[in-house]
Amino acid sequence: MINTTPLSTNQIQASDQTASKLNSPAEAHSQFADHLKTAVENVNNANKASDDLTKALANGEVDDLHEVMVASEKASITTQTSIEIRNKVVDAYKEIMRMQV
Numbered sequence: 001m002i003n004t005t006p007l008s009t010n011q012i013q014a015s016d017q018t019a020s021k022l023n024s025p026a027e028a029h030s031q032f033a034d035h036l037k038t039a040v041e042n043v044n045n046a047n048k049a050s051d052d053l054t055k056a057l058a059n060g061e062v063d064d065l066h067e068v069m070v071a072s073e074k075a076s077i078t079t080q081t082s083i084e085i086r087n088k089v090v091d092a093y094k095e096i097m098r099m100q101v
Contacts, residue, residue, distance in 0.1 A: 047078075
């Protein structure tokens with residue numbers, strides 16, 4: 001026999017509160033757009049920091065090659081990550097478009 005426990009009133013109230021906190025589609029769209037904008041800004045900032053440090057190293061303003069290389073790798077990793085995320089989103093979109101309704 002399967003052991004089951006009945007739901008308590010606290011669990012039911014907690015699920016009701018969670019459901020009431022869900023956003024409307026317009027709010028979700030706005031939040032997604034904000035997250036996407038922030039992510040793109042982070043990638044841009046990492047690339048700009050890398051470029052600035054590279055130029056400073058070339059001009060002799062910075063002596064720490066390690067710092068420049070770390071910034072360059074951070075920029076590379078954030079760019080590659082954003083490209084992979086974009087590829088996954090495009091693949092998901094294509095898969096949705098192939099679905100029959």
